[in-house]
Amino acid sequence: MARPATEMDRSARHGAFHPLRVAAVDRLTDDSVAVTFAVPPELRETYRFTPGQHLALRRAGGGAEIRRTYSICGPAQDRDGPQTLRVGVRLVEGGEFSTFALKELAVGHIVDVMAPAGRFVLEPGPGRYVGVVGGSGITPVLSIVSTLLAREPEARFCLIRSDRTVASTMFLEEVADLKDRYPDRFQLVSVLSREEQQAGLPSGRLDQERLTGLIRTLLPIEAVDGWYLCGPYGLVQGAERALHALGVPRKRVHQEIFHVDEGASAAPARAAAPSHAAVTATLDGRSGSWPVQDGESLLEAVLRNRADAPYACKGGVCGTCRAFLVSGEVRMDRNFALEAEEVEAGYVLACQSHPATEQVELDFDR
Template identity: 70%
Template sequence: MFHPLRVAEVRPLTDDAVTISFEVPEELRAAYHYAPGQHIAVRRREGGAEIRRTYSLCDPAPGPGEAGPRRLRVGVRLVEDGEFSTYALKELAAGDTLDVMTPAGRFVLEPRPGRYAAVVGGSGITPVLSQIATVLAREPRASFCLVRSDRTAASTMFLDEVADLKDRWPDRLHLVSALSREEQQAGLPSGRLDADRLTALLPALLPVPEVDGWFLCGPLGLVGAAERALRTLGVPRSRVHQEIFHVDEVPATPSGAAAAISGGGTVKATLDGRSGSWAARGGESVLETVLRNRSDAPYACKGGVCGTCRTRLVAGEVRMDRNFALEPEETEAGYVLACQSHPVTPVVEVDFDA
């Protein structure tokens, strides 16, 4: 659900990134309670068109018994030809109002004892920053190893905040940095962190079999490389969690050989306790059919990345073009991404409330 929130601050972070803070009214604090690693979607209208983007929350999460946050803070990096990121860096100012969706996402690390590690690239540090700050503050028996990759030191987001966390917990936070386009005095030699390099590096940093959870976040290439390295090192898939940023350059690859029906068919959907049944137009995704009839259907990126439109397939069959958001156990349990799902059978039924 979206609510209009006032922008409290827009603060430069690097030459091409800012943080945006939103004020949360007292009556909405419970609605915006979030877990470390979750994200929000922001919405604005320009020229009659609606623009939605998803950004991860970067601050420590409120505790289970605490009231929700008074402020929400996200990091936004400028994307080439990006409609919202250009607006955020060049026009957005304190006092403006944006529609903000309540927090969502399953790239979450709840505080508990254990050894954790993350491999992040670029703006992928944002949700992991919240995870590290929350877990180390609330669980004294937890430790974290952060491997981060950035282009240059000047482009590194949250550089000072990560350094502050390292100063606060020097024995429980191990920080390793790599720059792909610049040499640095300390840390790893410059260059990309590919699968071979990570396969050699990670066992030198920490006892890989003892890590309770791996959190991979950033561009598709880095996350894929880290996932392959962990597979080579024998890490169980259940311990690896990932969130992909920046996949526009990757063509959609339909999962399975099933062809979407050409004539449309019927989509049945349950959302917020109400059910409906609508004729689908040829070529439409399940989300597009539902949105024509229920404008409150949840979505953000429409690119198979954020998982906001996750729904359970109750009946029928769909072809999902691509999936960068759902874990294998979720797809096995019948969940699909509505934005990427096209009906294969004449009738498809989904449940957004499941």
């Protein structure tokens, strides 16, 4: 029987950070590392995760707080919660945290880490599943497939991955190990966009047309129970369109976007908020009401009064600031995190939402 949630549990689900010690920093490629954190016994329950979830990391830099989210890449195998947590970090041009992680972070350093979050997940069970990933999009899918195959003997997984070159491919050895360990249940299809392979598929971009042909050739489409798409915006959108054209039901498709193209990320012009707009927010069982200043997002208004409000990227990508719209109306600038079903159910991204009515009520606890 599941135990009732405590105040500590609710806090862990939202904006609470805990200092964790870096146990290892492993170089994966010239521009990526895997960082392992040690989890003390008293926090193992707090950091229990479902395969596919991510962690928000925090550090001070340049007089401001920097937060970034990185997906957990290790399997969820510990029944009592993880003893360690491993995430993959790829260098982003101009990225403050990724630069720090690749050039300065070392064993023994302490990093503030939020409890696991995210809904791009797969609870292990029998069935056939497919992952379509690009670049660092392999990170959460590696956790998903390694956990699935280890726990569920009746599960099969096909991984279609796209990378620039062999040298730039993250977790190359880990994926190869899965192929050796589960030869009958794990299928791997690798595509390189900027380098020819000695065997296998010719190089080139994995676009919608190419994906459609691959899926038709490789997979019994109707027998696939779940599709997991992760990576840059263009790849994920192309894969989603390919699956739609092939008649795959929307409810079987799950996606997480790691990078958003410039054209897709352009926000619409903001209309002025209603005069005297206010937001009421419930967070960890406590509610409050505060004015929303002109141009502010609802998250910014809440943060002025509740520093523990959950957020990470503030770009509409990670979904950490997801909240239920209890009443009122909002306008979301961008949404690359919520599924269509979540939006229809009433969920919004607080970092991208602006009041369209004078009174708006959010619930971060739902």
